[in-house]
Amino acid sequence: MTILKHIAQLLARASDGVYSLVAAVREMFHHDPELRRRVAFSVALIALSAKMAKADGVVTVDEVKAFHEFFHVPPGEMANVTRLYNLAKQDIAGFETYARQMASLCSGDTHECAMLEDVLDALFHVAKADGVIHEREHRFLVRIAQIFEVNEHHFAQIEARHMVPGKADPYVLLGVSPDAPFDEIRKRYRKLVAENHPDRLIARGVPEEFIVIANGRLAALNEAYERLELMLRGKNELRA
Known part of the structure; x- marks a missing residue:
């Protein structure tokens, strides 16, 4: 049914x-x-x-x-x-x-x-x-x-996921401090990707038709992480 x-x-x-x-x-x-x-x-x-x-x-x-x-x-x-x-x-x-x-x-x-x-x-x-x-x-x-x-912090993260790509603050979207080292950013990013995998949503009862939610989250997370990686490379904070 x-x-x-x-x-x-x-x-x-x-x-x-x-x-x-x-x-x-x-x-x-x-x-x-x-x-x-x-x-x-x-x-x-x-x-x-x-x-x-x-x-x-x-x-x-x-x-x-x-x-x-x-x-x-x-x-x-x-x-x-x-x-x-x-x-x-x-x-x-x-x-x-x-x-x-x-x-x-x-x-x-x-x-x-x-x-x-x-x-x-x-x-x-x-x-x-x-x-x-x-x-x-x-x-x-x-x-x-x-x-x-x-809470307000989490709401800001959710809202950031729905902004035009490139417009959201990547630190807000990933929930990390602007002075966080890149290793911490990467760890946080991987955690969020794992938590928002489509299988996780299905496991908690979200109908399969709604996986567009998970796909949107992952796209926003990927875009935020890539922006931070480029920014920090430009500041020579990452090794080539």
Whole structure:
């Protein structure tokens, strides 16, 4: 059964908007943590994308295309995505309520807590699709990060991954000090690459369709590392 069909089952049981939908995720998949994470990730991304669109006031063609980079929806299942999207967009509950419900799924489980960063990353991907993250979208993303307990330093790293290549501060992106020796930078870079390998995301329940997140992270990490390597070589801080 596809994730979208699972969502269709959940929608049939959601009597109180997405609030009850999250409760249904817990109940239906308590026996299968991996499936629960996969369904929860998809529900969170669809619902919070809808709320972000409402906060911004407009949904661009580019944002729709970015959304479909994550969801390769068979024609017969598009109704399930549309129904959840509209349910979230029209629900009187604010996005903070949704975000808190999603955050409540992180009950000390390392994979489920890491999944919240994946959701935030995916929302950034959608927000930037039209070439700029608008002020309202940025405020929305900042508040989501706060509710997900992503600290300011980590948020800055996530945001840097979504800047135009070459524009982000490579030190911020890699999470290292500007005075860090290159050996430390290389060690940090390798650690981040290992942590963000597509297999790691799949292991914590991110559906395979969403590996565009991992690919984007790796591209940003590679670009930052290469820039620092060139900069430090230019300063003769690296041996040829």
